[in-house]
Amino acid sequence: MATISHRHSISKRSSVQQIQTQPSVPTKGKRVSSRSGPNDVKTTMSRLEYLNSKFNKDPSFDIEISGDEEDDEDGQNNSHDVNNNKNRKIDVQFDSKLMDIDILSKESNINQMEFSLDISISLLSPLFQYIQDFETNLDTLSNEMEILQSRLVDLNDEIKKNTIIDNQLTPILTDLLIPPQCIKILLNGKIDIKWVDQLTIIQEKREILMVYKTKEKVSSTNITELVSIIDKLEIKCIERIKRFMIDNIKQLRGTTTSSVKIQSRLLQVKEIFVFLKSKNNKLSKELETAYVYTMRWYYYFNFVKYISSLEGLKVLENDYDVDKKSISSSTASSTYQRSLLLDNTDLINEYLINLPKRLEKMADDNSNQYSILGQIAESTGINGMKFNMEQIFLFLNQAMMDNLTIEFNFIVEFFVLTNNDDMNNLIKQIFSPILRMGSNFTTYLLTNCKSDYFGILLTIRRIQRMEYEIQNRCLPELFDNYLNTQLLTLWPIFQRDIDVLCTSITQTLSSTSIIKYVVNSKNNILIPLKITQSFSMVLSNLLKLVQNLVFELETSEPLKGSIERLSNTFERGMVQLGGSLDEGKGKRKLFLYVNFQLVYNVLDNEMGTFSASAIKKAKNGSSTHFPTAPSVEDDTIGETTTVGEGLCKHYEQLVQAYT
Structure with missing residues (x-):
């Protein structure tokens, strides 16, 4: 349709x-x-x-x-x-439904719709007014946004221009300006690591200003003013460093102050002395001298107390020499001590019996790297605990070496010393009195242990160990010279004791009592003499210490000659004593065979044990009794065992000769 x-x-x-x-009447709607x-x-x-x-x-x-x-x-x-319109002809079809339309009802509906529309219009009128106002405001806002946009464009242009200027000026300002916080810390802050950092910044600023002084970008007047400010800051810093050093040096003069704590505090800010040395060398020398003399007094004061506490310790060797009643006046003078006597009595020589324990302590590294505290030494002396000579010597000298190491490292690091002469002079000023006290203390020990020849030899070996340790620590020659002086003191005393021991052997073997003892037919000559047993123990233990050398070969020490003298004295005395027996009945050869066989067995057993352990430890890269010593090669082993092997072979030949 x-x-x-x-x-x-x-x-x-x-x-x-x-x-x-x-007449029209109003009708609703x-x-x-x-x-x-x-x-x-x-x-x-x-x-x-x-x-x-x-x-x-x-x-x-x-x-x-x-x-x-x-x-x-x-x-x-x-x-x-x-x-x-009637005359127009429209070709349409007629719709009969149109006749059914009720025009009046439609009109009524239209009127109602119109009425509703009026009501809606009346309701919408405020909204309409709001919309009109909103449009007006929107126009205003739009105009303002346009203005803002134009201003924003202008600001962006200004920012770009300022950025270019900032890029050019910021590095210059950063280089030239001194931070206020830096000045505040330098003037009022505590001198610590942070304070040192600010001091470094000031030094860098000065160098930068010197560079800008030759450029045209910055006014020379401004550079001069900034340099003047830095100069004043440096003067203030020098004054504060001086006061800081004086305060710490004063603390070192306290009787209960630990130098290690103060030195650790100074090392944390060691750059301050470098700064002071570059700005005021005279003041740095004065402070260095004040520190040196303060530490000289500090170590002297503390080592005096420490040595006095060590003097209160009791020495074991004195106990061996107490029983002098058993010493025959015909075989020994009143100056001889029990440990130096090799007699033929039945008394047990405790000195020789305790030697293996002392050698074990010697071989133990843990017992050779510590020193006893003064308070412990005082309490130990009161309680009556006893020590060997070499232990007491180690306590003092190990403490001296440890303190010298700490002080030497501090002086080199804090005072920035590069000249060896300067280092040695400072260490010499500080430790010369202490080293003299150490030498005097060694003399004191020798006075109280004058017959402890094994103690002297063990002390010598400990000194050799310290000499090796000095090289590892790179310490100055002062302490090495001190140890050499100690060796020059100990070796003659050791040789004197060996001479006394040889005299004791000679007098014992040539005494009337032992001749009667041997000649008497009631005594069994198949049993070795007591003096032979004691001599075998002395000889074997001396050979152990010959094998404990660190640097020097045995041929360069007096020990080799001492061992040979002892052996010759014993051999000569035994041959003379054997001459008292009847050679026709074979008693003389049998007597010599029995005694020389005992010596040979002891030496052979000792040398076999040493050879196995020496070769094993040499392969592992360590020496026999000095694990910290340089590695021992195979040819060195053969060299260090020459004395022992020679003696063992010699007594083997004697045994074969009297078989």
């Missing part, structure tokens, strides 16, 4: 309202005109007739209703238009 469009143009006043000829007249009725009737003819003939039409109801001419024109 074709779609038919209708165009309606209806005036504000409905034609239906014009039909009513009676309808608008009724207050004016009516004959012309209105006529016009309305004409329209109705036109509509009736149209609806009866052709349902598809164009309604053209217009004009003012108050104007009669308009009504006539409308009538004329209707007549003209």
Whole structure:
């Protein structure tokens, strides 16, 4: 079905309202005109007739209703238009449903819709007003945004220009300006690592200013002012460093102060002395001298107390020499001590029996690297605990070496010393009195242990170990010279004791009592003499210490000659003593065989044990009794065992000669 469009143009006043000829009464939902007249009725009737003819003939039409109801001419024109429309022929189909439309009800609906529309309009009027205001504000905001956008563009241009300027000026300002926090710390802050960092910044600023002084980017006047500020800051820093050093040096003069703590505190800020040395060398020398003399007094004061506590310790060797009643006046003088006697009595020589324990302590590294505290030494002396000579010697000298190591490392690091002469001079000023006390203490030990020849030899070996340790620690020659002086003191005393021991052997073997003992047929000559047993123990233990050399070969020490003298003295005495026996009955050869066989067995057993352990430890890269010593090669082993092997072979030949 074709779609038919209708165009309606209806005036504000409905034609239906014009039909009513009676006075109009207002009706709910309808608008009724207050004016009516004959012309209105006529016009309305004409329209109705036109509509009736149209609806009866052709349902598809164009309604053209217009004009003012108050104007009669308009009504006539409308009538004329209707007549003209009659003459048009429109080829459409008639729809009978249009006749069923109730125009009045439609009009009522339209009036209701109009009424609802008025109400909606009245409700929407505030919204309409708000929208109008919003549009107005939006226009204003849009204008402001345009202004802001233009300002933003201008600001971006300014930022770009400022960025270029900042890129050019920022490095210069960073180089030249001194941070206020830096100045505050240098003037009022505590001297610590942070303070040293700020001092370094000031030094760097000075160097940078010197570079800018030759450039044209910065005014020379500004550079001069900044350099003046840095100069004043440095003067203040020098004053603060001086006060800081004096305070710490004063603390070292306290009787209960630990130098290690103060030195650790100074090493944390060791750069301050480098700064002081570069800015005021005279003041740095004065402070260095003040420190040296303070530490000289500090070590002297503390080592005096320490040595006095060591002097209170009891020495074991004195116990061996207490029983002098057993010493025969015919075989020994009053100056001889029990440990130096090798007699033929049945008394047990405790000195020789305790030698293996002392050698074990000698071989133990843990017992050779510590020194006893002064408080412990005092309490130990009071409690009556006893020590060997070499232990007491080690306590003092190990403490001296440890303190010298700490002090030497501090002086080199803090005072920035590179000249060996300067290092040695400072160490010599500090430790010369202490080293003299050490030498005097060694003399004191020798006075109280003058017959402890094994103690002297063990002390010599400990000194050799210290000499090796000095090389590892890279200490100055001062302490090495001190140890060499100690060796020069100990070796003659050791040789003197060996001489006394040889004299004791000679006097014992040539005494009337032992000759009667041997000649008496009631005594069994198949049993070795007591002196032979004692001599075998002495000889074997001396050979152990020959094999404990660190640096020097045995041929360069007096020990080799001492061992040979002892062996020759014993051999000569035994041969002379054997001459007292009857050679025809074979007693002399049997007597010599039994005694030399004992010596040979002891030496052979000792050398076999040493050879196995020496070779094993040499392969592991360590010496026999000095694990910290340099590695011993195979040819060195053969060299160091020459004395022992020679003696063992010699006594083997004696045994074979008297078999």
